Amino acid sequence: MKIATRVSFGEEIAALGATDNDIVVLDADLSKSTQSQIFAKRFPDRFFEMGIQEQNMIGAAAGMALMGRKPFICSFSTFVTGRFDTIRMSVAYSAANVTIVGTHCGVGIGEDGYSQMALEDVALMRTLPNMHIIQPADDREARAAVRYLAANPNPSFLRLTRQAVEDVHDDSYEFRFGKADVLLEGKDAVLFCSGPVVANTLHAAEQLRAEGHDVRVVNIHTIKPLDAEYIVRAAKETGRVVTVEDHNIIGGLGAAVAEVLSEAAPTLMKRIGVRDEYGESGSPEALYTRHRLDTAGIYEQVREFLIA
Amino acid sequence: MPHSPKDPRTLQLLAHEMRADIIRMLHEAGSGHPGGSLSAIDLLTVLFYNHLERTADNALAKDRHRFILSKGHGVPAVYALFAKLGIIEPAELMTLRKLGSRLQGHPYNVMLPEVEASTGSLGQGLSIAQGMAMAAKIEHTDIRVYALLGDGEFQEGQIWESLLSAPKFGLDNLTVILDFNKGQIDGPTSEVMNIEPVVDKVQSFNWEVQRIDGHDIAAIDKALTNTHARNGKPHFIVADTMKGKGVSFMEHPNEWHGKTPNAEETARALAEIDILIHQAASVLS
Numbered sequence: 014m015k016i017a018t019r020v021s022f023g024e025e026i027a028a029l030g031a032t033d034n035d036i037v038v039l040d041a042d043l044s045k046s047t048q049s050q051i052f053a054k055r056f057p058d059r060f061f062e063m064g065i066q067e068q069n070m071i072g073a074a075a076g077m078a079l080m081g082r083k084p085f086i087c088s089f090s091t092f093v094t095g096r097f098d099t100i101r102m103s104v105a106y107s108a109a110n111v112t113i114v115g116t117h118c119g120v121g122i123g124e125d126g127y128s129q130m131a132l133e134d135v136a137l138m139r140t141l142p143n144m145h146i147i148q149p150a151d152d153r154e155a156r157a158a159v160r161y162l163a164a165n166p167n168p169s170f171l172r173l174t175r176q177a178v179e180d181v182h183d184d185s186y187e188f189r190f191g192k193a194d195v196l197l198e199g200k201d202a203v204l205f206c207s208g209p210v211v212a213n214t215l216h217a218a219e220q221l222r223a224e225g226h227d228v229r230v231v232n233i234h235t236i237k238p239l240d241a242e243y244i245v246r247a248a249k250e251t252g253r254v255v256t257v258e259d260h261n262i263i264g265g266l267g268a269a270v271a272e273v274l275s276e277a278a279p280t281l282m283k284r285i286g287v288r289d290e291y292g293e294s295g296s297p298e299a300l301y302t303r304h305r306l307d308t309a310g311i312y313e314q315v316r317e318f319l320i321a
Numbered sequence: 322m323p324h325s326p327k328d329p330r331t332l333q334l335l336a337h338e339m340r341a342d343i344i345r346m347l348h349e350a351g352s353g354h355p356g357g358s359l360s361a362i363d364l365l366t367v368l369f370y371n372h373l374e375r376t377a378d379n380a381l382a383k384d385r386h387r388f389i390l391s392k393g394h395g396v397p398a399v400y401a402l403f404a405k406l407g408i409i410e411p412a413e414l415m416t417l418r419k420l421g422s423r424l425q426g427h428p429y430n431v432m433l434p435e436v437e438a439s440t441g442s443l444g445q446g447l448s449i450a451q452g453m454a455m456a457a458k459i460e461h462t463d464i465r466v467y468a469l470l471g472d473g474e475f476q477e478g479q480i481w482e483s484l485l486s487a488p489k490f491g492l493d494n495l496t497v498i499l500d501f502n503k504g505q506i507d508g509p510t511s512e513v514m515n516i517e518p519v520v521d522k523v524q525s526f527n528w529e530v531q532r533i534d535g536h537d538i539a540a541i542d543k544a545l546t547n548t549h550a551r552n553g554k555p556h557f558i559v560a561d562t563m564k565g566k567g568v569s570f571m572e573h574p575n576e577w578h579g580k581t582p583n584a585e586e587t588a589r590a591l592a593e594i595d596i597l598i599h600q601a602a603s604v605l606s
């Protein structure tokens with residue numbers, strides 16, 4: 014099945030609302046896009062339409078959290094994480110149990126172009142000491158992440174897609190917060206990936222394996238806290254590390270992995286992602302090709318890295 | 322060459338022709354924002370022709386009047402004007418939102434400097450316009466600066482910071498035009514987050530406020546002429562408009578905010594606009 018992780022979120026939070034009365038949802042005039050509208054219709058008393066006021070929404074959510082509620086605040090990721098100092102003080106530093114639900118991450122949003130694309134959101138949120146960051150790869154993982162966030166109070170950031178993403182897990186999947194999720198074992202190199210690019214990374218890996226490159230694929234759904242222990246072990250076992258993300262290579266998953274390895278197990282790395290550029294308008298497919306995040310682009314970059 | 326203002330009837334015809342351009346380019350793009358482009362096109366037509374006095378020659382002139390599209394998603398209206406004024410080729414309109422095009426989904430001034438600033442994250446354009454007006458004051462130029470805001474956008478806190486500070490600096494060279502089309506995405510503005518009574522609010526912040534029918538070309542022209550006056554206060558025009566104006570089935574507070582017409586809807590929309598064009602042309606002749 015192919016569904017957007019924002020839809021998985023919208024359905025799951027609305028389902029949770031039936032049993033958990035502490036959950037409140039806030040949105041800033043994007044409830045149709047973020048899919049918070051499902052919760053809004055079912056629980057109008059616990060949904061708050063804040064208008065186009067992301068900053069006020071963040072602060073008000075912090076206040077509600079400090080009163081014991083569990084706010085989920087929804088907008089395009091760039092608009093909400095862009096109000097950085099408000100998140101930094103009112104949510105993170107105040108240890109307010111607010112979940113920031115940022116949808117429309119990455120160049121995968123397509124035609125709207127850079128102003129609506131979050132390409133720096135992980136970088137921003139990662140610098141906040143107590144912030145948890147989860148980026149699910151598919152429907153099952155997104156639902157599990159929402160359940161986890163509702164049950165575990167902490168300042169958190171959930172990064173979701175506009176576009177539909179392929180399933181990479183089956184019903185046996187168990188989400189383990191903070192743990193690397195090994196999708197394919199292999200010993201020649203490890204490919205760490207997260208969110209909307211996980212399926213393409215798997216497809217690229219299949220081609221590489223067919224050519225004799227025994228690559229490992231590991232989904233990093235929890236970007237903070239990062240599973241440093243696994244990352245170091247995998248780097249030592251394979252000797253080559255690749256990261257793949259729909260985000261600027263500065264400050265995102267690639268940077269997080271590099272920070273860990275440079276101190277514990279320096280390893281030659283290839284960071285695949287948006288290479289310190291602004292995004293632009295174009296179809297999602299054209300943009301994935303242009304930024305080499307499609308299967309062919311990932312395959313070629315990994316292959317060049319392995320034979321170099 | 323001295324500037325000769327266009328009469329309201331000519332401007333109405335031009336605006337209707339650009340309504341057709343907006344529909345055509347959005348259909349071709351397959352995504353984008355018809356509602357807020359159609360509500361703004363009458364305002365922007367009068368502004369660009371008679372008050373920015375915009376031409377292909379002065380579009381980047383140092384002493385040009387400036388215009389910031391703070392509600393960046395309405396940019397098809399601006400691109401249509403650029404094509405009409407010869408700033409870009411009309412054929413380029415069909416590249417809207419395609420990979421490599423200068424006509425980005427939201428204004429990007431690095432690729433297309435004529436848009437003046439990059440916008441699309443709502444709430445930021447007024448501060449930029451304010452700064453341009455402050456710079457124009459330092460340099461003692463006659464440059465006027467205009468910004469078009471959406472009524473949903475008007476909910477953003479940064480707008481209110483600028484509303485508070487522009488009068489302090491006596492920015493009578495600054496004009497806000499509020500495209501008060503009563504709609505945003507999640508519903509009518511009055512329900513999502515009411516901004517009324519907007520005239521009282523802005524007046525109390527010490528702005529010179531006018532309220533007009535934003536589809537009455539002569540009224541727009543008169544209100545914009547009033548913004549040439551320099552009496553120490555910044556200017557604010559509340560323009561009552563209709564989202565989707567000119568295409569009957571798009572005239573709705575949020576239905577056609579970010580949805581583009583399919584082939585059949587495009588044909589129907591263009592047929593309706595064609596009637597408007599003929600009416601406007603017959604009044605002229």
Ligand SMILES: Cc1ncc(C[n+]2csc(CCOP(=O)(O)OP(=O)(O)O)c2C)c(N)n1
Nearest residue numbers: 042092357441442443471472473474504505
């Ligand atoms: C900071 C920010 N938040 C949210 C959005 C998403 N968004 C795009 S248009 C829009 C509604 C705008 O309503 P309004 O300003 O009234 O514009 P109009 O109705 O004239 O199109 C929203 C919420 C955005 N572009 N920027």
